[in-house]
Amino acid sequence: xxxxxxxxxxxxxxxxxxxxxxxxxxxxxxxxxxxxxxxxxxxxxxxxxxxxxxxxxxxxxxxxxxxxxxxxxxxxxxxxxxxxxxxxxxxxxxxxxxxxxxxxxxxxxxxxxxxxxxxxxxxxxxxxxxxxxxxxxxxxxxxxxxxxxxxxxxxxxxxxxxxxxxxxxxxxxxxxxxxxxxxxxxxxxxxxxxxxxxxxxxxxxxxxxxxxxxxxxxxxxxxxxxxxxxxxxxxxxxxxxxxxxxxxxxxxxxxx
Amino acid sequence: xxxxxxxxxxxxxxxxxxxxxxxxxxxxxxxxxxxxxxxxxxxxxxxxxxxxxxxxxxxxxxxxxxxxxxxxxxxxxxxxxxxxxxxxxxxxxxxxxxxxxxxxxxxxxxxxxxxxxxxxxxxxxxxxxxxxxxxxxxxxxxxxxxxxxxxxxxxxxxxxxxxxxxxxxxxxxxxxxxxxxxxxxxxxxxxxxxxxxxxxxxxxxxxxxxxxxxxxxxxxxxxxxxxxxxxxxxxxxxxxxxxxxxxxxxxxxxxx
Numbered sequence: 152x153x154x155x156x157x158x159x160x161x162x163x164x165x166x167x168x169x170x171x172x173x174x175x176x177x178x179x180x181x182x183x184x185x186x187x188x189x190x191x192x193x194x195x196x197x198x199x200x201x202x203x204x205x206x207x208x209x210x211x212x213x214x215x216x217x218x219x220x221x222x223x224x225x226x227x228x229x230x231x232x233x234x235x236x237x238x239x240x241x242x243x244x245x246x247x248x249x250x251x252x253x254x255x256x257x258x259x260x261x262x263x264x265x266x267x268x269x270x271x272x273x274x275x276x277x278x279x280x281x282x283x284x285x286x287x288x289x290x291x292x293x294x295x296x297x298x299x300x301x302x303x304x305x306x307x308x309x310x311x312x313x314x315x316x317x318x319x320x321x322x323x324x325x326x327x328x329x330x331x332x333x334x335x336x337x338x339x340x341x342x343x344x345x346x347x348x349x350x351x352x353x354x355x356x357x358x359x360x361x362x363x364x365x366x367x368x369x370x371x372x373x374x375x376x377x378x379x380x381x382x383x384x385x386x387x388x389x390x391x392x393x394x395x396x397x398x399x400x401x402x403x404x405x406x407x
Numbered sequence: 408x409x410x411x412x413x414x415x416x417x418x419x420x421x422x423x424x425x426x427x428x429x430x431x432x433x434x435x436x437x438x439x440x441x442x443x444x445x446x447x448x449x450x451x452x453x454x455x456x457x458x459x460x461x462x463x464x465x466x467x468x469x470x471x472x473x474x475x476x477x478x479x480x481x482x483x484x485x486x487x488x489x490x491x492x493x494x495x496x497x498x499x500x501x502x503x504x505x506x507x508x509x510x511x512x513x514x515x516x517x518x519x520x521x522x523x524x525x526x527x528x529x530x531x532x533x534x535x536x537x538x539x540x541x542x543x544x545x546x547x548x549x550x551x552x553x554x555x556x557x558x559x560x561x562x563x564x565x566x567x568x569x570x571x572x573x574x575x576x577x578x579x580x581x582x583x584x585x586x587x588x589x590x591x592x593x594x595x596x597x598x599x600x601x602x603x604x605x606x607x608x609x610x611x612x613x614x615x616x617x618x619x620x621x622x623x624x625x626x627x628x629x630x631x632x633x634x635x636x637x638x639x640x641x642x643x644x645x646x647x648x649x650x651x652x653x654x655x656x657x658x659x660x661x662x663x
Contacts, residue, residue: 280646285638286639347660380656381659382542383540384568384569386540389652390536392649393537396649396653403637
């Protein structure tokens with residue numbers, strides 16, 4: 152495909168990229184999202200790129216190995232479509248990955264993470280990254296979660312290679328995991344069971360919830376185990392990404 | 408003291424409050440910092456307030472019980488000095504607390520947290536809050552850390568009541584803790600010792616380091632124990648507040 156040069160922020164391709172940065176609805180409708188920055192774009196590996204957009208100083212050969220559309224833009228245009236304060240001059244329009252639930256492998260000691268209604272992009276990014284670090288096999292995000300393809304989440308999860316299912320109905324998901332003999336474990340401030348006293352000796356799915364309200368009552372009722380982290384000083388609760396990380400750590404060392 | 412009303416952003420008191428919001432140097436020089444928002448200001452408890460600043464709709468009696476200066480400002484002036492996008496119309500100029508190292512109590516199973524060169528205000532806030540939740544007795548911040556009185560850190564640590572020592576020389580601090588028979592434990596990606604295999608059966612100080620570079624080599628050399636968190640998928644490292652939380656959790660359950 153021939154390279155293009157675009158020098159106006161009014162160009163429809165440029166306008167659409169800005170839409171993809173800003174609007175979940177545009178990302179959903181087009182099945183595309185934006186990855187930005189030298190390291191993140193270099194790290195795309197198996198992901199399918201639709202278009203690269205770069206400023207003149209970027210070396211095309213370092214990024215664009217196949218017959219993918221390469222668009223050169225002015226620094227002004229790049230700033231207009233960049234989500235960062237100090238743009239690095241390279242971004243890619245990437246096809247969203249579609250994972251099939253049917254192909255998911257359930258191993259004896261698999262760990263899964265189910266995320267219900269987490270709203271903060273920073274929290275979701277940290278959650279996903281930490282889950283990857285603890286060998287979680289797959290992540291399920293409820294339809295009410297912040298968008299996985301939000302630029303802040305994309306930045307935080309750079310290099311993470313793991314199936315993430317979006318727009319999940321939590322109740323269906325839990326039923327399906329239970330059928331595969333996975334123990335459903337929810338965090339619950341009302342329980343008397345401390346995390347460190349739990350045994351995790353087979354497949355586990357950890358369910359974590361919204362920043363302010365935790366896991367919904369409806370979802371708690373579906374759980375096999377309710378756990379909480381032992382705390383002092385009457386601190387109400389830990390940040391959701393901190394609490395989840397501690398649970399995953401404990402499940403992982405009890406299970407590996 | 409008589410109440411005042413200020414309607415101009417050019418008033419020197421207003422200009423100084425903005426300085427206190429924005430500049431560590433101003434906070435250091437004046438020994439003052441800003442606490443903002445209804446809940447945070449209600450939560451000040453034992454902290455000494457120099458001045459309250461509020462918009463007209465705020466009920467003075469709910470906040471200002473003693474003979475403290477109360478300044479009413481216009482919404483425009485409040486927005487000018489507020490650090491938040493949706494100001495709640497109340498802030499307090501607060502005296503920094505001075506903790507004396509000599510008065511610090513070292514109990515048999517005390518846990519301390521030593522923070523070396525953490526740069527992100529969000530990370531420091533989460534670290535302090537989590538440490539409080541795990542019953543840490545005191546926190547020591549190296550002089551190169553982000554300012555404890557940065558508005559973002561102040562917001563994140565609302566309600567936390569625990570001695571935090573700032574501008575600490577890490578090496579002096581570690582020597583002093585060792586004299587009190589406290590085990591110095593650093594996070595180190597190069598070690599072979601996993602956190603879950605460590606025993607913590609007396610006082611422990613956990614030392615954590617900078618987001619990009621971890622704990623300095625110089626500080627690692629002073630440690631009694633070097634630990635790392637067992638991870639998978641070749642993830643280089645966890646976020647500093649996540650890693651610290653997991654270490655504190657493990658120390659806490661091994662030590663309580």
